[in-house]
Structures are given as C-alpha cells and as structure tokens.
Amino acid sequence: MTVEFKLPDLGEGIHEGEIVEVYVKPGDRVAEGDPLLEVETDKAVTAIPSPFTGAVAEVRVAAGDTVHVGDVMVVFDGGVPDREAAPTGPAPETVSRHVVEAPVEDHPASSPVSTESGRRPPVPASPATRxxxxxxxxxxxxxxxxxxxxxxxxxxxxxxxxxxxxxxxxxxxxxxSTEMAPPVVSPDLPDFSQWGPVAIEPLRSVRKATARQMALAWSQIPHVSNQGEADVTALEALRQRHAAQVKEDGGRLTLTVFAAKAAVAALKRFPRFNASLDMAGEQIIYKQYFHVGVAVDSPRGLIVPVLRDVDRKSIRELAVDFQGLVARAREGKTSLEELQGGTFTITNAGAVGGGHFAPIINFPQAAILGMGRAALKPVVRPDAEGDPEIVPRLMMPLVLSFDHRIADGAEAIRLMQTMVATLEDPEEMVLNF
Missing domain, CATH: 4.10.320 (Dihydrolipoamide Transferase)
Structure with a gap:
C-alpha cells in the first residue's frame, strides 16, 4: 500500500512554496520526524519532517519547483504514522507549531445573528483566514x-x-460598507520586448510576499507621516562604551535596539499606535504586549523578524536577541514564529546611508518608524549662560508613518516627541525602561 504526502497548510495564509532542497530519494527508509525536504515560503524557510515511518517509493518534486498546499510531494511504500493519528491530519511538527488560534463565537458563521444596533457580529475566523x-x-x-x-x-x-x-x-x-476592499488588480502591461531586449525574473518567495503585503497596506491604510530629529550624541557615546562588552555576550548593540526601547516607552503612553483596526467588526484592537518587528536587509529580500516583549527585557537582552534575529534572517533560517505577532515595526535605513524616508505600514499594524543615518550637524542651543551657540551634534532623522483611521496627527506628534526625548536621555532610558 502506498501513502501520499502532500504539502500541508502551514498557516498564515501561505498557499504555496518553493522547494529548496530534497533530502530523500526513492528507496530510502525514513522514520517519523526525519527531514524530508526544505520549503521556502513567502514567510520563511521551513523544514518539512516525515509524518510516516516507511520507505520512500517516489519523490515528485525537485529543488526549484513551486508546490501548492495539497500537492503530492512524496509517496511512501507502506508508510504508517508512529502515532495513533490519521495520516490526513497536519502531522508535521511545523504545522502544529504554526496553527493560529482564533476567537470562537457562540453562533455559527453560516447563520449570523443581528445585534440590537442592527449589525451582525464578526464571523469567527483567524486573521490569516480573514x-x-x-x-x-x-x-x-x-x-x-x-x-x-x-x-x-x-x-x-x-x-x-x-x-x-x-x-x-x-x-x-x-x-x-465597512468591509475592506481587496487590493486593486494591476492592469495588463504592454509587451516591453517590442522596444528592446528584456530579462524575466519570476516573482517568488520574499519578493512576492513583499509585493503583495505592500500593495495590501497601501490600498487599505490611509498613510500619514510625521518627521522628527533626535540628538543622539550622548546615546552614541553610550553605545560605543558598551558595544564591545555586549558583543562578548553574543549581542549587537545598535541604535535600532535603543529605538525599540524608546518606541515602546512612547507606545505605552499612546496605545493607538500599538493597535489594529478591525473594519469587519467595527472595533479597534489594543494589544497589551509589545513585540517590535525589525526590518533586516537579507540576501532573500526584506525580512521583518520580531523582537518579543521589548518592554520586559533589558537593553543587553534585546541586543542579544537582535543579533540572533539578524543572523538567522541573513542565513535564511528565520522561523515562521519569528515573523509573527509584531505590534509595531522599525526600519533603519541608516546602515546603508539613508536619510528621511516615509516607510509603508506593515499591515495590519497601525504604525512604523523609519530611521535614517545619524550625522553631525551644526545645532543652535543655549550655552551655560543661556545665550545661543552653534555646536556640532549627532542628529538622527526619524519618520513615523501611521494609520489615520486610528490616530490623529496631534497624537503622532506627541508620540514622536516622546521617542525623541527618550533617545536624547539614554541614562533615563537605561534606568527606567
């Protein structure tokens, strides 16, 4: 008897993946849990373990192939699961880890009831399903x-x-009237080859996910941006004094780490920027946890792993976590869990020399902070006697993009002022945040 193994539903709206590597060939014997192949989705590179113990009769995929959920990848000869579970269920560990729990209502979605206001309550479904x-x-x-x-x-x-x-x-x-419309479909393109040579590159994995996510965010969220500038002279001096020690502990002390702390200090005062708008349910969801996504420039494209519980960790702990996230992102080893659950995002273009720029919000979040390169500038400030003087200071540009449906400009300005004040007083940040 042969048993087919299909690409399971990996959650988070993932429908397809690209085969990176196949670890087995026909005739190989595998045990349940042994790695079968590696699949790169638009979220992460995921190792798919065998749900069966038995012999491999047929391998129907090869490196570079694109497979969809439900496609047969491997056929087993006499394969049986070691556990007493049906082979049709999501047997691989990666699936059980990646299931997203959803709130459950007392009524089925197929027969919605009306509330006193005349509106129907939201259908119970996970964010990925929505x-x-x-x-x-x-x-x-x-x-x-x-x-x-x-x-x-x-x-x-x-x-x-x-x-x-x-x-x-x-x-x-x-x-x-309150449902969010799907992103606008792109119009057909002309045949560019009629004017000269062209090269075609398939839109895959991270670049495909980025294109879809950016189009979704731009079509759904009315973006507004607020610019600021922080004097990070004292902060950079503190960073340089402790960078080597943190490096010995396996961390990477960057301005991004300090910015994450400053952002959370501000988000606690202005919770609308740590929220999401549920148009279907006509409600704002305030998240009472603080997981900050940090954009990483990797060979695969822009990856946004998440720093967890920024409010509960020290600068040193965050520096260690940040280094691990960056290393795994650039090695293509980021797990799906590390890309989920962000409540706010930071993208730092300073490392490549970027200045002021307005980033696109990472939907369904409500705000994102763009950091530019810190540079010495002449700044007018009062001297000891209160008279104005011109001094060189290390100034870092900041741009906050936010969802104008949730928050207003005045709130965004106050949030930016709070972040700037925190970055300009690093001792206060270290002691109190």
Missing amino acids: RLARELGVDLYTVDPTGPQGLVTADDVRRHAESGPASPAAAPTTVA
Whole structure:
C-alpha cells in the first residue's frame, strides 16, 4: 500500500512554496520526524519532517519547483504514522507549531445573528483566514464553516471561492460598507520586448510576499507621516562604551535596539499606535504586549523578524536577541514564529546611508518608524549662560508613518516627541525602561 504526502497548510495564509532542497530519494527508509525536504515560503524557510515511518517509493518534486498546499510531494511504500493519528491530519511538527488560534463565537458563521444596533457580529475566523477571504473577494458571512463551534477555516474560504460567486443577498449594505476592499488588480502591461531586449525574473518567495503585503497596506491604510530629529550624541557615546562588552555576550548593540526601547516607552503612553483596526467588526484592537518587528536587509529580500516583549527585557537582552534575529534572517533560517505577532515595526535605513524616508505600514499594524543615518550637524542651543551657540551634534532623522483611521496627527506628534526625548536621555532610558 502506498501513502501520499502532500504539502500541508502551514498557516498564515501561505498557499504555496518553493522547494529548496530534497533530502530523500526513492528507496530510502525514513522514520517519523526525519527531514524530508526544505520549503521556502513567502514567510520563511521551513523544514518539512516525515509524518510516516516507511520507505520512500517516489519523490515528485525537485529543488526549484513551486508546490501548492495539497500537492503530492512524496509517496511512501507502506508508510504508517508512529502515532495513533490519521495520516490526513497536519502531522508535521511545523504545522502544529504554526496553527493560529482564533476567537470562537457562540453562533455559527453560516447563520449570523443581528445585534440590537442592527449589525451582525464578526464571523469567527483567524486573521490569516480573514486576509485570504479579502484576497479572494469572499464574504465570510456566506461561507459554510467546518471548524469547531462555527470557526471558518482557510479551506472553507478556498472551497467557497471555487464554488462560484456568493449570492448578492448574502451581504447586506450595513456590513459591506465597512468591509475592506481587496487590493486593486494591476492592469495588463504592454509587451516591453517590442522596444528592446528584456530579462524575466519570476516573482517568488520574499519578493512576492513583499509585493503583495505592500500593495495590501497601501490600498487599505490611509498613510500619514510625521518627521522628527533626535540628538543622539550622548546615546552614541553610550553605545560605543558598551558595544564591545555586549558583543562578548553574543549581542549587537545598535541604535535600532535603543529605538525599540524608546518606541515602546512612547507606545505605552499612546496605545493607538500599538493597535489594529478591525473594519469587519467595527472595533479597534489594543494589544497589551509589545513585540517590535525589525526590518533586516537579507540576501532573500526584506525580512521583518520580531523582537518579543521589548518592554520586559533589558537593553543587553534585546541586543542579544537582535543579533540572533539578524543572523538567522541573513542565513535564511528565520522561523515562521519569528515573523509573527509584531505590534509595531522599525526600519533603519541608516546602515546603508539613508536619510528621511516615509516607510509603508506593515499591515495590519497601525504604525512604523523609519530611521535614517545619524550625522553631525551644526545645532543652535543655549550655552551655560543661556545665550545661543552653534555646536556640532549627532542628529538622527526619524519618520513615523501611521494609520489615520486610528490616530490623529496631534497624537503622532506627541508620540514622536516622546521617542525623541527618550533617545536624547539614554541614562533615563537605561534606568527606567
């Protein structure tokens, strides 16, 4: 008897991946948990372990192939799971780790009830499933759920999309008016080869994910930017004094680490910038944890791993965590978990000489901070007697992009002022944050 092993649903709206490496060949014997192959998705490089113990009868993929969820990758001859679990379930460890729990309502999505205000409550579904529904233009209220207690799954959405358009009566005006529209489809391009030679590169993995995420963010979020400048002269002196010691501990003490701390100090005072807007549920979700995504320039493209619990860790601990995240991102070893759960993002263009720039918000977050290169500038400031004098100071440009649906300009200015004040007083930051 042969058993087919298909690409499992890795969660977070991942529908396909590219085979990076195949570790087995026909005739090999494997035990449950042995690595079968490595798949690069638009989120991370993921090792897929064998869910069976048995002999490999056939390998249907090779390095460089693109596979979709449900595609057969390996066929086993007499393969059986060591555990008493059905082979059709998400057996690999990577799947069980990457499942995103969703809130569960007391009523099924297929028969929504109305509240006293006349609006229907949100359909129980994970953020990844909601994002997939938006991409496919599916109204979650029209989907028949198969999950526990009426939970709509990603497979439910795909099945519904493949079955044809939903009935217009299924989505009343009161709901449709608050639903976020899917990103605008790009128009057809002309044949550029008619004017000269061209080269074609497939849009894959990280670049594909970046293109989709940026288009989604730009189409859904009304961006507003607020610029500032921080005098980091004292902060840079502190950083240089302790950089070598932190390096011995396995860390990397950069201005980004200090900026993460300063950002969290400000986010605690202005929680709207640590929130997400749920248009379907007509509510703002305030996150009472502080996980800061840090953009990393890697060979695969821009990766945004997440520094966890920034408010609970010391500068030294964050420097060690930051170094590990950067190293894994550049080696292509970032795990899916390390890319999830960010509440705010920092992108530092200073390392490559960038100045002021307005970054695009990492949807569904509400704000992102762009850092430019710190440079010496002449600054007018009072001397000991209170008279103005011109002195050289190390000034760092900052730009905050935020979601104007959630927050207003005055709040953004105050948040920027709080971050600047914290960066300009490093001793206060180290002692109190």
